[in-house]
Amino acid sequence: MTENNNGFKRRNFIKILGLAGGFVTLGGAAGAGLATGKNKDSYTGFGRTEYGEDQFFNRNPFVVDKPTYEKVGTPRRISYVENLFKRNGEMYRLLYPRNKEDVPWSFEQGVETLPEPLKSFYTEHPGALSEFKKSMEKGKEQRSNWHQYENKFLLADAWSNAHASPLHGKGSFPHAPEESPEISDFQGVKDVKLTFKSNRHASDLIKKIAYSFGASLVGIARIKEEWVNQGYMRGVGKTDFEVPEHWKYAIVIAVPHEWDSLYANPTYGTSYDAYSKLRFFAGKLEVFIKEIGYPARSHVPPTSYELTLPPVAIDAGLGEQGRHTVLITPELGANTRLAAVTTNMPLEPDKPIDIGINDFCSKCKICAEECSGGAISFDNKPEKVIRGYKRWHIDEDKCFTVWNSVATSHARGCRVCLAVCPYSRKNNWIHNIAREVDPRDPSGLFSTALLAMQKKFFKYHGGQEYLPPPDGTNETFNDAPGWLKTEEWFDI
Numbered sequence: 001m002t003e004n005n006n007g008f009k010r011r012n013f014i015k016i017l018g019l020a021g022g023f024v025t026l027g028g029a030a031g032a033g034l035a036t037g038k039n040k041d042s043y044t045g046f047g048r049t050e051y052g053e054d055q056f057f058n059r060n061p062f063v064v065d066k067p068t069y070e071k072v073g074t075p076r077r078i079s080y081v082e083n084l085f086k087r088n089g090e091m092y093r094l095l096y097p098r099n100k101e102d103v104p105w106s107f108e109q110g111v112e113t114l115p116e117p118l119k120s121f122y123t124e125h126p127g128a129l130s131e132f133k134k135s136m137e138k139g140k141e142q143r144s145n146w147h148q149y150e151n152k153f154l155l156a157d158a159w160s161n162a163h164a165s166p167l168h169g170k171g172s173f174p175h176a177p178e179e180s181p182e183i184s185d186f187q188g189v190k191d192v193k194l195t196f197k198s199n200r201h202a203s204d205l206i207k208k209i210a211y212s213f214g215a216s217l218v219g220i221a222r223i224k225e226e227w228v229n230q231g232y233m234r235g236v237g238k239t240d241f242e243v244p245e246h247w248k249y250a251i252v253i254a255v256p257h258e259w260d261s262l263y264a265n266p267t268y269g270t271s272y273d274a275y276s277k278l279r280f281f282a283g284k285l286e287v288f289i290k291e292i293g294y295p296a297r298s299h300v301p302p303t304s305y306e307l308t309l310p311p312v313a314i315d316a317g318l319g320e321q322g323r324h325t326v327l328i329t330p331e332l333g334a335n336t337r338l339a340a341v342t343t344n345m346p347l348e349p350d351k352p353i354d355i356g357i358n359d360f361c362s363k364c365k366i367c368a369e370e371c372s373g374g375a376i377s378f379d380n381k382p383e384k385v386i387r388g389y390k391r392w393h394i395d396e397d398k399c400f401t402v403w404n405s406v407a408t409s410h411a412r413g414c415r416v417c418l419a420v421c422p423y424s425r426k427n428n429w430i431h432n433i434a435r436e437v438d439p440r441d442p443s444g445l446f447s448t449a450l451l452a453m454q455k456k457f458f459k460y461h462g463g464q465e466y467l468p469p470p471d472g473t474n475e476t477f478n479d480a481p482g483w484l485k486t487e488e489w490f491d492i
Contacts, residue, residue, distance in 0.1 A: 081121045090118060091132060107133055151194060158190075158291035159209065162284040174283030174298050177235030181244040184235050185295040185342075192293030199348040206251055206347065209288055213281045215253035217329060219316030219350045223247050223342065226387065227315075229306050246295050246344040250307060252316040253281055254327075256335040257415070260481035262424070266372075266406040266414040266466050268480040274337035275301060282339040294345040301339070309338040311389075317350035320357035323392045324367040324376055324417040328357050330435050333423030355439040358382065360422075360447050361392070366455070367417035372463040372472070373402040376417060407468045416466055419477040422454050 081087045094105040094114075105113065111122045111129060122129045150157070166173040177184035196202040203220055210218040228243045256262070257274045282298035289296035299305035310327045314320060319329035319336065326334045358381075368376040375398035377384070384393040402414045418424055425431045438447050465475040482488050
């Protein structure tokens with residue numbers, strides 16, 4: 001009995017040690033998870049290379065007092081004719097003058113008849129003029145032979161032209177439509193006769209192209225008439241209009257706001273950082289689609305669009321609408337800004353997703369609690385019917401009052417609801433676990449536990465404190481990054 005009793009005690013002791021070790025491990029994981037979750041150095045979507053803080057090469061051991069190039073004479077400034085493209089431009093204008101009064105120059109006239117400083121340059125660089133002539137002949141030959149290669153290199157050429165498009169022309173990019181969609185959307189469309197292998201091939205291609213331009217998320221939806229705005233059309237003006245027949249699909253792209261400034265809303269944030277990126281990404285996508293033979297029109301907030309983008313993005317499978325009425329995506333949370341390109345390109349649309357946003361928002365209410373203007377509903381469920389759809393609703397007028405109240409209203413807006421949303425969190429393991437587990441938990445217990453931790457461990461100031469005195473104290477959801485703090489760089 002004694003041996004058995006001692007053996008039983010030993011086995012129990014080992015089990016207890018194992019359980020204790022397990023609890024220590026779980027406790028350590030929980031502590032590490034909390035530390036990681038509160039860490040501002042990991043971000044959803046993008047890394048920190050834009051700040052230069054995660055460069056992979058340490059230059060410090062290789063710093064020297066002098067640069068490695070060698071000075072052997074008296075330096076001088078570079079003349080514009082030493083720049084190949086400027087010099088060639090001067091030559092083209094001589095060979096093909098735009099002004100009929102100018103006398104054209106020809107190679108037969110020789111170097112001596114060239115104006116200065118071209119004459120001096122080509123005199124000092126024998127062979128350069130003949131090489132320029134040869135390059136022109138090769139260019140002419142290449143253009144005449146392009147038909148042999150244009151199908152094989154269609155996409156490479158279209159991709160390059162799309163990137164070049166912001167550099168061409170005057171004014172903003174993309175250029176604002178000046179006529180109806182039936183005209184403007186077809187301007188610049190190339191006469192391409194290639195047929196896609198399938199709609200799936202077309203969709204996969206356009207997503208890869210959009211990602212290459214810089215989009216964080218891409219989805220495709222069929223256009224529903226109710227998602228097209230009414231009463232005003234760019235290029236036409238104030239008018240009621242039918243949905244253009246060639247607006248069959250919307251390619252929806254999304255990017256986040258810069259993460260450090262997002263967390264420091266309302267006073268250090270802006271909407272323009274994301275929208276300026278979207279203008280270029282969507283504009284390039286518009287050009288690319290025209291280059292491969294289809295009409296296209298980009299739609300980019302805050303002013304240049306004819307689509308209501310959140311429901312289009314929901315149809316495109318990017319995410320769901322939250323209590324604050326902003327689109328919430330699994331990857332970016334509420335830090336999701338949208339643009340779209342309409343086209344009749346033969347695409348295969350994506351399907352919507354359900355990751356439990358409605359259920360989570362029913363419990364959460366943090367955005368409503370933190371809203372300075374009381375613009376966000378506290379309803380337990382979406383109850384308001386708007387244009388035939390039941391959803392949560394915000395009081396836009398109250399929201400706009402806050403826009404114009406915060407200390408940096410010149411940056412147009414508040415965005416606290418985006419920053420405090422539990423879904424707008426960093427791309428690290430603890431939040432990845434939450435993203436994966438919560439949608440798969442039918443009991444809802446996991447989201448309840450998440451919210452309890454969220455409200456316990458994260459600091460929330462309360463809506464009024466985000467406003468300037470006397471109404472508030474100019475609080476920000478989190479500290480501003482040092483590069484946005486004027487006092488760190490200037491004597492003020």
